[in-house]
Amino acid sequence: MSMQPRPWPEPTPEVAAAVRAIYQGKRQVPLPVRVRDELGEVFADEVFAAAFGREGRPGWSPGRLALITVLQRVDNLTDRQAAEAVATDLTWKYALGLDLNDPGFDASVLSEFRSRVIAHGLEERLYRVKTRA
Incomplete structure (x- = not known):
């Protein structure tokens, strides 16, 4: 798996409008x-970047997968449930800036992501959340 x-x-206009209408x-x-x-x-x-190559089939954004992992933990979801979400x-x-029709990914992607993060000693990065100034 590679990463560019x-x-x-930004959230698509359709998704943003729907979310705003629901939670207004x-x-x-x-x-x-x-x-x-x-x-x-x-x-x-x-x-x-250290956990992902620059060549090969592009995979899902590791930054997005990191957020998915955090949201998954907060909601106590299985990998399959998180992929479904x-x-x-x-x-x-x-939150992920996905199109309304984005099909997501296979649940196994989350396990592979976590394995890569751990193998490269990057797990502490999940706890360093940026804040806006």
């Missing part, structure tokens, strides 16, 4: 939306 570091895209002043905004609104791109891909939950799509 890129900044996360009536309900508490869910954690994925608050994280994206308050912190933006939480984990930059470059932080995880990426594919179907508007708030997760919003």
Whole structure:
């Protein structure tokens, strides 16, 4: 799996509009939306560059996978449930800057990501969340 570091895209207009319509002043905004609104791109891909090659089939953004791992832990989800949330939950799509039709990924991607992070001693990076100045 390879990685070409890129900044996360902004939430798509369709996803942003749907999230705003659902949570407009009536309900508490869910954690994925608050994280994206308050912190933006939480984990930059470059932080995880040592664990991913520059050649080969491009994989999912490690920065995004890091956020998915954190959200997964907060919600106590299995890998399969987290992968399903990426594919179907508007708030997760919003946080990750994904298109409404993005199909997500196979649940095994999360296990492979964690294995790479641990093998390269990068697990502490998941605890260093940037803050906006």
